[in-house]
Amino acid sequence: MSQFAYQPGEAVAESDNLGLKAEAAIIIDGKTGQIVYEKNADKVLGIASMSKMMTEYIIMESIKNGKISWDQKVKINKYVHDLSKAPNLSNVGLTEGEDYTVKELYQAMAVYSGNAATVALAQLVSGSEKNFVKLMNEKAKKLGLKNHRFVNASGLNNTDLLGEYPTGKADDENVMTAKDTALLAYRLINDYPEVLKIASISKLKFRDGKEYPNFNWMLPGLIFEYKGVDGLKTGSTDYAGYGHTGTVIQNGQRYITVVMKSTNKNERFADSTKLMNYAYSTFKKEKILPAKYQVKGKETLSVVKGKEKSVKIESEKAIELLVENGGKDNYKTDLVIDKNKLNEDGKLTAPIKKGEKLGYITITPKKGEDYGYINGNQTKVNVVAAETVEKANWFVLSMRAVGGFFGDVWSSVASTVKGWF
Known part of the structure; x- marks a missing residue:
């Protein structure tokens, strides 16, 4: 077991003093949606690549509805190819003119946060990333998200999109609250639990022969390994800082945790660890009634x-x-x-x-x-x-009415007689 995995009996800080460095955070029950802890959970912040959870949801819905399929081929255009080669961006290299399956692109997006792969999927579903972003915002409302704005499918700053950003201003980014981020994760894993089979892949072997480690370092075999973690998504930009949406299950109890705007990679996982430790050491499912x-x-x-x-x-x-x-x-x-x-x-x-x-x-x-x-x-x-x-039959109801009448008469007579004395 990793040093970061919760161990029974481990001392955990009180809920109002977890010592989190993240600007916002939340813990919810992964099954019921019950909130057990929050910090600035309604503050609107940048979400960076945690935006991809919405793209993942729409892709899963499109597959379920038969609009696309896992083995469907997607031909890579010049823009997606160029974006996949852009420096300092998270990407699996995609070759112009080559066909990739929806499953390959989805894995690249969910495991290695591939931005170009995300754009390719958005174009497949909606014809253009601009149309897809409109769909993202519409879906957010339907899912019950209250404070959100999507300007692109990947979560990058628009300035990183090679001058072809779909909506908004040149330096715009996607924003949400920790509460909305947790709700999106909750709907994603409950409506489409199969996403965890991909989100839990620690290292992705891609067709180019390379092995890409998952950016969720709390998965098995990675640096911040935590018992039971099987998802879900990280994100980072200069504006958003470092964020992490974690899904974890131990002894049948699942939690979803969110930290937003940490100052570095390690800090976000340290904060997620504190949240998970606090959840498992402090709360227990009880039959109240x-x-x-x-x-x-x-x-x-x-x-x-x-x-x-x-x-x-x-x-x-x-x-x-x-x-x-x-x-x-x-x-x-x-x-x-x-x-x-x-x-x-x-x-x-x-x-x-x-x-x-x-x-x-x-x-x-x-x-x-x-x-x-x-x-x-x-x-x-x-x-x-x-x-x-x-319902009583007419005879019983009639007798009750008669009895009630004579009862009222008798009460009236009794009261009158009593008044004589």
């Missing part, structure tokens, strides 16, 4: 026109949360009944089917900060009817 949970004192709801006068209600399923060690009891429940299900007297009207949704229970911490979810979800569970209440 069991399935079929009933709120004390609110186990039933009144019913009118039913064979029974009430119905039992319960939670539809259990609620699990990542909670700080020893913090399982630091949560309170609030029951919310759907007002549209109730009559003017606040009662349900039969018939009611078992399993019918009647409202929900929310879970909030009694103390401490609740960061919420990357996808905007709330910690809540549906409340449903635990049994069926059939």
Whole structure:
């Protein structure tokens, strides 16, 4: 195990003092999107080659929809060839006029952050990089990203694109927040989990006979190796600094971490290591509410026109949360009944089917900060009817009405008689 892999019992700083050098950071649950830590997560910053996660998403979607295929050939034009030879840029060399498969170009993009390979894929999908950038911004909105701007497919500064930048100004770059970057990574690995098979390649053997190491140095066999890391993307420019989006899984628990605007390569991985150590040493998935949970004192709801006068209600399923060690009891429940299900007297009207949704229970911490979810979800569970209440027949309803009438009469008489004394 690398010196950077988390070991049980290892001392980890408190969440408000992790000692991060990065300007912004976030940790989320890779399965649910629950946020467990953030630092300046809503600050808009340069993202550099972490932009390629959006290109990866669109490529995966295009393959799924049958628009392109992994083995489809892409002929390299002069601009892509020249860009692949540009000095000081991350690239796998691409030969003008030669055909490369979508899979080869995707691997070059995802593993070695090949900028020219990214442009070639963008041109394939949309006809031009300019059209593709428009698609990137549209897709960002559909995915729920709130603070973003894409001006090119690769994440380079436009000045590096040999005078052929697709949109924006000459010195523009792509920008996002740490929260949006985490959301993009979350959607990418959950909608297309197969991306991790490529993102986890530590060293790429390309057709030119060369071996290209992954820039994610936390992968197995690389300098900052960390147990369970299998993705996802790095990025760096003068404007953006150094960033890293990491995906890691240990004992079935996956986290996504993001650091943005570190000052050097090593620092971004040191900060990612701190985030992963903090996540695994501080949080544990706990069942906060069991399935079929009933709120004390609110186990039933009144019913009118039913064979029974009430119905039992319960939670539809259990609620699990990542909670700080020893913090399982630091949560309170609030029951919310759907007002549209109730009559003017606040009662349900039969018939009611078992399993019918009647409202929900929310879970909030009694103390401490609740960061919420990357996808905007709330910690809540549906409340449903635990049994069926059939509608009473006309005779029963009539007898109840008659009984109610005479009951009202008797109450009135009793009150009057009582007044005599």
